[in-house]
Amino acid sequence: MIPRVHATVAILAQSDVIAARHAGRELARALGFGTVDQTRLATAISELARNTLQHAGTGLCTIHEEAAPGAQTLIRVVVSDEGPGIADVAAALQPGFSTGNGLGLGLPAVQRLTDQLTIDSRPGRTVIEITMGRRR
Numbered sequence: 007m008i009p010r011v012h013a014t015v016a017i018l019a020q021s022d023v024i025a026a027r028h029a030g031r032e033l034a035r036a037l038g039f040g041t042v043d044q045t046r047l048a049t050a051i052s053e054l055a056r057n058t059l060q061h062a063g064t065g066l067c068t069i070h071e072e073a074a075p076g077a078q079t080l081i082r083v084v085v086s087d088e089g090p091g092i093a094d095v096a097a098a099l100q101p102g103f104s105t106g107n108g109l110g111l112g113l114p115a116v117q118r119l120t121d122q123l124t125i126d127s128r129p130g131r132t133v134i135e136i137t138m139g140r141r142r
């Protein structure tokens with residue numbers, strides 16, 4: 007695997023959510039992912055970055071390309087923050103669970119839309135990683 011950082015977006019405002027979403031879609035398109043997968047990835051990034059703003063205040067989104075000749079092309083996105091953390095990760099993944107006034111559908115959607123979702127969260131440090139792959 008040769009990892010390469012495609013974009014790093016500081017999530018400080020709504021416009022950064024859009025920038026991160028756009029960067030993810032562009033990389034997926036450049037790597038030959040279909041339009042449906044481009045949209046799936048963009049939507050997942052958008053939900054994670056929106057959570058950063060709403061539940062943590064600010065954070066960072068890094069989009070990586072990982073490729074190896076003849077193998078799978080992978081996009082890995084890491085969204086991290088230094089907010090309060092997710093108290094109960096299993097609960098947060100259930101549709102309808104929200105500690106804010108949201109619908110609680112963001113994380114369940116991210117799980118559905120991506121190949122892999124990992125959440126590492128404690129007070130002061132949350133790291134959420136998603137991957138999406140394309141066979142060549």
Ligand SMILES: Nc1ncnc2c1ncn2[C@@H]1O[C@H](COP(=O)(O)OP(=O)(O)OP(=O)(O)O)[C@@H](O)[C@H]1O
Nearest residue numbers: 057061091092098104105106108109110111112113
């Ligand atoms: N980065 C984060 N920091 C702290 N808590 C988070 C973070 N992301 C998610 N959560 C917690 O997980 C819960 C579920 O997140 P999810 O995105 O599914 O729903 P929501 O953001 O509350 O509503 P929706 O996304 O539907 O508008 C949130 O209500 C919040 O308690």
Ligand SMILES: [Mg+2]
Nearest residue numbers: 057108112113
């Ligand atoms: Mg949300």
